[in-house]
Each structure stands twice: as structure tokens, then as C-alpha cells.
Amino acid sequence: MHGMTENIMAVLLLINLALTASSRLAGCIGLVAMQGVVIGLLPLFSQEGFTPRGFFLAGFVIVLKGVIFPRLLTNTIRDASVRREVEPFVGYGASLMIGTALTVVSFWLGTRLPLPSYPAGMSLVLPGAIGTILIGLFLIVSRRKAVTQVLGYLVMENGIAAFGLAAVSKIPLLIELGILLDAFVAIFVMTIMIYHISREFDHIDADQLNTLKG
């Protein structure tokens, strides 16, 4: 079983790197959706196992992150008619380098963090989770488009979900559902906001939202 978690975390890390290097927003949305599905599968192969609760949660996460979020975001970029992240603050080559560096850092951090309930044979889960959180943060600060910031937020959420798996043996179902509900409302609210922003400004460049100062 544990071999599977390592494979999943490897896929997760590869998706992170692909995200730092792609400029097509539709492609980014697809990658994040794939990451969501992979994250949804992860508990089945670790803490939960093939239990009814495990399947229920996995199904819930996959529908939400793999189907609903990408559709909401795809509709948003269609309405705002943006296709590409043009001129990010950090170029794609440099982003890929930084992404790789962040992944290395997360492996180092992963070995330093003394988590007691961390199961043996899951050596990739903790560094993978930290790496995903860092990449999510990096996407939020280094990209201009509001949609990419939302994607960065989603990547960070995915990382935290994996981190929860490594840190805590079992989160109560009610809380898992609460977190997913919050994530759903967050994406819903953010896409509505982007819609309003694109109507008001004729663009969705978050860095140009800079009138309020001091």
C-alpha cells in the first residue's frame, strides 16, 4: 500500500513543476484539477484504507476538485476572455528553477520536522505536502492574473490536505466536510469576484488593483 502513496506524491510534485512552467490558463486549470483528483485518492492508500468513509471522502474531494472547481474556473476565464498569463513577475524559466529549489527545500524541511504519528514508509508525503504549499504560495505572489492567484490558493489547499494526512492520524469527518465546504465557497466567491473585476476594469490583472494606498 505504501508504495502507492509514494507514487502519488511523486505525481503531485511533477504537477507542481509543470504548473510553474505553463502559461496557458486552461492548461493550468487542468493541472490543478488533476492534482485535486490525486489528492482525493491519497487517503485511500494511507490512513483511511478502502473503507466506506474513505471512499465517501475520496469521491467528495474528486467531484469537488476534479469537476466543479475546474468548471467554475473555466467559465470564469471564458467570461473574462483571458487565455494566457502574459508577462508574469517571474519568467517561466526562472519560475521552474525556483520551483525546483522550493522542492529541494521542502525535502530538507521534511526531514527536520519531528512528526510523531508519521507512518514509516511514507517518506515522500511530508516533503511533498510542504513543497506543494510553497509552490502554491509562489504562484500567488509571482503571477498577475487573478485566476492564477486562485489556482495558487487551490494548490496550497491541496498541500495542506496532504500535510494533514502526514500530521494527524484521522481528522473527524465533520471537520473534513467543513473544510471542503469552505474551499467550495471560497472558489465560488472568488470566481464571482473575478467576474465583477473583469466587468469593471476590462482586465483581471491583480497587480493593477493598486489605487488604495497608505
Added chain:
Amino acid sequence: MLWLLAVLPILSGLMSLLMPSVRLVLASTASSVLVIAGIDLWVVVTVFMKGPITSNGGWFRVDALSAYHLAIMMIVFLLSSFYAVSYFRNEPDDLRLNPGSARRFSALWHGALSAMTLVLISNNLGIMWVGVEATTLLTAFLICLHISAISLEATWKYLIVCSVGVAFAFMGVLLLAASAGSPVAGAPILQWTYLHGLARTLDPRLVKLSFIFLLVGYGTKAGIAPMHSWLPDAHSQAPAPVSAIFSGFMLNMALYCLMRHLPIVKIATGYSGWADNLLIFFGLFSILIAAVFILSQHDLKRLLAYHSVEHLGIILLGLGLGPLGIFAALFHTLNHSLCKTLGFFSAGRIGQIYASHDMRKITGTLRANPLWGGGLFGSILALIGVAPFAIFMSELIILKAAADAQKYLAIALFLLGAGAVFVGALRHAIDMAWGEKPEDIVSTSNNLIDRIIVIAPLAILLILGVWMPAGFRTVLELAAGIVTGGQP
């Protein structure tokens, strides 16, 4: 049955969706908040008379600390709901609410109340976090109730900064749960009472790491510098009743979450003062940053927003100064909430009368409208710590606590920041109150509710400034006793 407290606002929010006109929506909002306040008051009194209430197998719990905050929340919401009626009635024609936007306002208003109640009544740190995140999402559209370029900008910043910040707090919660080691199967690993009972055996390294994440996460939501970047924008762009609940309670709700975690951290680190030093540092940093921006501020609502950064910093400073400081910090919480709600109420109405929030244009408010002009002047005086208002008293106790703890550098920096704020804000306050009134300003009339909204907070602040009732002191001591975690 405590969960009913969080469900009631949702029900009354749904009810207000059925109201046909703006007047009825706002009136039903105010009256339903009044009813909810009555029920909450009953719970609060029960807790202080008979001790903590636990329900639903330990998922929900109200003790002295949460009851105290519940009371403050209801005061702020009650005042703001009644104020909203008169505020929206006096909006200029182009910003007037239509029935649709009034219903949206009411639904989100009740939603925010429900989420904040959930934060206060939950004994489970995970549910508490879910509640905090929900307040961000529910209040976002309250900021851009009137859609404009700058209100959208403020909302977007608020949404992104707070969502990402609060996500860090969840890492903190996870790390705290992890510090308990491998729990027995079925243990309520995220329950506050469970972790509090185990606090001595928690791994101090993980607890420290967790507290750093919690401080950054909930600190973002509480507007602690340097994570406060969203705060002045959101507070200044939101309609005044919304600014009032943001500043009057939402920030304190985030600090409440830190207060919940503080005793666990204190016990787990063996009262070494590790967490205290962090709190003192961030508290002083907030006070000083706010002072810099207050000195160069021309926008009235942004001025009040930076006052929030300052006062949340003062509360944080108090929390770091041992039992007496914690006592004072909780006292300060009530004082600041009362004062700041009144400040934003007055700023909102004065802003409508002068059609501007630029303090260079707002002059002669006492002649233009004695009630709101007086409310603004009184609230700024109280905010900058003029005696005998209660904020002066709570700041004095914090200084005493710092002197007892021999933190002389902290005293010096606090006085430096508070002094700068005093000078900077007093100058504005005097110009606004007594300056030359522009000819074309036409004042509106005030009704009885307006008078009560202005006079009641000022009266309470004056009374608490000169005399603290024995019952209220007991309430504060009970609440502070939970935050200290048995620190000698």
C-alpha cells in the same frame, strides 16, 4: 443545544429574504438580532452563574472566555444592526439600496453573525478554523455592497490575503494536534478541552511551531502588522455598519482564537515566556506601524482603520504581559469594540453629510450635526486614551503589568507609539470638530435610536473609566483565568 445559537441567525437571515421592501428588510434584521442577543445574553449569564456549558458530546462549549466575547459580539451586532437602518436611509440617491441588495446585505449579515458565533461556541479547534474561514467568505461581498473599482480592489485583497493567511492557521491547528503524539483510537484529537488536559505532555517543539503558524494565520485576520495590508482598504471601502462589525468584533474574534491556543502553548512550554515575547514583539510592531500611518493620514475611515491596528496591537501586548496584562487586554477588548463601533458609525454619517471622507474637507462637524460630530469627537478622544474614558484605564493597567514584568523597553516603545497617535489624531479631531463649517453642508435630522447609539457607548466608556463594578471585575478575572493557563 449550543449549536442552535449558530443556527438561529441563519433562520432569521432566511426570514429577511422574504421581506418585500428595503425598510422591512432592515427593520426585520434589527429586530431579529435583538431577539438573538436576548438568547445569547441568557447563555452568557448562565455561564457566569453556573460555569461552562458543554453540549453535543464536547463539540460545543461556552466558558467564561467565550461567553465574554459572545457578549461583546452581540453588543456590536445589536448597535450596528440598528445603525444600519438609519445609515442606509441616509445614503445618497446613487448608492441607495434596492430590495435585492438589501436582502443580500441582510443574508450576509446574518451569515457573518452565524459564523462568528460558531467560532465562539466551538470546542473543536478544527470547527473553530472552519468558522473563521467562513467569516472571510461571507463578509467579502459586504465590502463591495456598492460595486465600484476601489471597493472591488479592497474586496479582492481582503479575500486573497485573509484566505491564504487563515490557511496558515490551519497548519498550526494540525501541528498542535500532531504534538500530542500517537493518540489512542477515537480520541477527540482536535478538541480544546482534550488538548488542554494533555498540555503538559505535548511535544514543545511542535507546539512552538504550531503557535508561529497560528500567530501568522489568525494574526492576518486580526490585522496584526505586518499582516494588516488588507485592513485599511477593507475598512475604508465597506459601508459604515460593515466597517463597525469588522473593527468592533471580527478582528477580536481572530484574537479570541489566539487566546484559546495561548494557555495550551503556555503550559506545554512550561511558562517559559516564549509565547509572551512573540506577542509583545508583534503587539509593539503593530502599535508603531499604525502610529506612522496615522500621522500621515487624511482619510477619516482609514484613520480609524489604523487605530484598529494600533489597538489590536495593544491587546496583543497585554496578552504577553502575564495575568495582569491579560486581564487588562480583555478589558481593553470591550473598550475598543465599543469605541470603534461608535467611531465608524459617526464617520459613516458624517461622511454622508459632507459627501467625503477626506478630513481636510470635514470641518465644523459640531455645528453641522452636534450628535454625530460629538460622537466622532468623543470616540476619537476615547480611542487615543484621554482620561477618564475606559481605554485610558485599560492602557494604564497594561503599563502597570509591563512595569511589574520589568519590560522597560516595551513601556518606552508603547508610550512612543501611543504618544505619536495621540498628537496625530488629536489634531485631526479638533479641526474636524471646531473648524470652519463649509456653507453648503446640510445636516440631516436624528431620531431617538441615533441618540441612543451615540450616547450609550460613550456613557459606558465613561462609567467603566471611573468605576469598575465588582461583578464585571469577576467576569474579567474568570475569562483571564482561562487565558493564563494557570500561570502563577
